[in-house]
Amino acid sequence: MPGTDDFDAFDLTVGPPEELVVVHGVRGGEGPPVLLLHGFPQTHAMWGPLAADLARDHTVVATDLRGYGESGRPTDGENHAGYSFRAMAADQVDVMARLGFDSFAVVGHDRGARVTHRMLLDHPERVARAALLDILPTAYVYAHTDRALATAYYHWFLFIQPADLPERLIAGDPIGYLHSLLGGWGSGLDAHPPEALATYERAFADPAARHAMLEDYRAGASIDLEHDAASDVAGERIAAPTLVLWGERGVVGANSESPLEVWRRAAADPGLVTGEAVTGAGHFLVDEQPAATTAAVRAFLCG
Numbered sequence: 001m002p003g004t005d006d007f008d009a010f011d012l013t014v015g016p017p018e019e020l021v022v023v024h025g026v027r028g029g030e031g032p033p034v035l036l037l038h039g040f041p042q043t044h045a046m047w048g049p050l051a052a053d054l055a056r057d058h059t060v061v062a063t064d065l066r067g068y069g070e071s072g073r074p075t076d077g078e079n080h081a082g083y084s085f086r087a088m089a090a091d092q093v094d095v096m097a098r099l100g101f102d103s104f105a106v107v108g109h110d111r112g113a114r115v116t117h118r119m120l121l122d123h124p125e126r127v128a129r130a131a132l133l134d135i136l137p138t139a140y141v142y143a144h145t146d147r148a149l150a151t152a153y154y155h156w157f158l159f160i161q162p163a164d165l166p167e168r169l170i171a172g173d174p175i176g177y178l179h180s181l182l183g184g185w186g187s188g189l190d191a192h193p194p195e196a197l198a199t200y201e202r203a204f205a206d207p208a209a210r211h212a213m214l215e216d217y218r219a220g221a222s223i224d225l226e227h228d229a230a231s232d233v234a235g236e237r238i239a240a241p242t243l244v245l246w247g248e249r250g251v252v253g254a255n256s257e258s259p260l261e262v263w264r265r266a267a268a269d270p271g272l273v274t275g276e277a278v279t280g281a282g283h284f285l286v287d288e289q290p291a292a293t294t295a296a297v298r299a300f301l302c303g
Helices: 044-054 078-083 085-098 111-122 138-143 147-152 154-159 165-170 174-182 194-204 207-220 223-233 259-265 290-302
Strands: 008-014 021-028 033-037 059-063 104-109 127-133 242-247 273-278
Touching: 008 085, 021 044, 021 085, 033 044, 033 085, 033 111, 044 059, 044 194, 044 290, 059 085, 078 085, 078 207, 078 223, 085 111, 085 223, 104 111, 104 290, 111 127, 111 223, 127 290, 138 223, 147 154, 154 165, 154 207, 165 207, 174 194, 194 207, 207 223, 242 259, 242 290, 259 273, 273 290
Parallel strands: 033 059, 033 104, 104 127, 127 242, 242 273
Antiparallel strands: 008 021, 021 059
């Protein structure tokens, strides 16, 4: 992870005996604990500058989600349950408990932010505060898809096709396709530090890793929506202070509703949710505008 040479790497086996998974991550710094969760198609390496800054006065843990980077790739499971946000959230809660933290802050980007949202609902006693970077709720996105969003989020609908059709299509030029993703959502490819980019390339070159990432999206269009619907019926809402950040030039900011208003409806108290657009950023705001993003996250965590 760029800028974090003094962080220590770890591999922890977590989960119930019938579905153990190894989670890879790094830890550094001292102070209140904060967990950093990456998105697609990245790994924990995306957090370099932000992690290094927070480690000045926090214990920072950054992990690879199951199926990503150097973490384990469990079986798909019925209805893609092996890659549900619920399963991913449980992994991360177990990791933090194994590291000695029963309560902690979470900062998630993209798919990692969706894991964070599920964690807020499934494990409210664990999450002291949370930051959600450049997403709207999964169920909201599917319910409000129009031509513009479907065009921008075309990969959501490609990736959920049955295996192994999208896998075979991507296999034709996996690194070229990875570069198109990283350089096509509001930023150029050069926004990503070379060291971090190399880790994404290593992971994406592995067919098993690519399949696992697609299973994440298949779960998002099936079992995750079932979990979201059940949570809604049960009246489960975000109960922790939550920061919402999005890229000024990205898809989330172009939504017909303010991201803040959408997320405030997902909270037990709308006053719990604050946030803003990050000026000059697209989807990869941590990479495109590291100083502004780090400042906003730091102010929230220390507020």
